[in-house]
Amino acid sequence: GENVEQHPSTLSVQEGDSAVIKCTYSDSASNYFPWYKQELGKGPQLIIDIRSNVGEKKDQRIAVTLNKTAKHFSLHITETQPEDSAVYFCAASRANTGNQFYFGTGTSLTVIP
């Protein structure tokens, strides 16, 4: 099956700086890569996603890049704010495999005011 690795496990940045979280995947057939944000005491919430036919996608301060050849994708948060502090999960899935989303182990991001 798919194996998704996520780094770093913890990340601290000063407010206003950028944060980057990286994930690698093993199954070259994976074609959908979402990112979830989990705030304390809540369930994960989708913040951005990218499909394998696209190299980059941006939504205001967040962006995701995908390198299919290297099998890695990254989440970029610019101009970080304290409310960006949360745990972020990457995931991978592919068509016709049933229902398996494979999640990374999470990154705890702290934005220091």
Next chain:
Amino acid sequence: TAGITQAPTSQILAAGRSMTLRCTQDMRHNAMYWYRQDLGLGLRLIHYSNTAGTTGKGEVPDGYSVSRANTDDFPLTLASAVPSQTSVYFCASSANPAGARSEKLFFGSGTQLSVL
């Protein structure tokens, strides 16, 4: 607000006892899922259901069972709880099963379960 409702929010359970975690969604999503979240291990799929009347095993199904009698409800049952089942459990849904176009997962707020 529309979404997924899980109950209870937390529970302490004696080992060997049974328990059912409840999950209800009002988005008329076809697919539903149960994940467990453990520190350092991320989210792992326990069971899933593509549509009412069908279920399937995920990555860590042992010790758990599910049923999908209708579109809205997807309860998770622990028949005889063990301490290793101490975890945070999340129910999720998507309009269609993973692999179809609309794979976005919507999560509930979770159930913190402690088995002693």
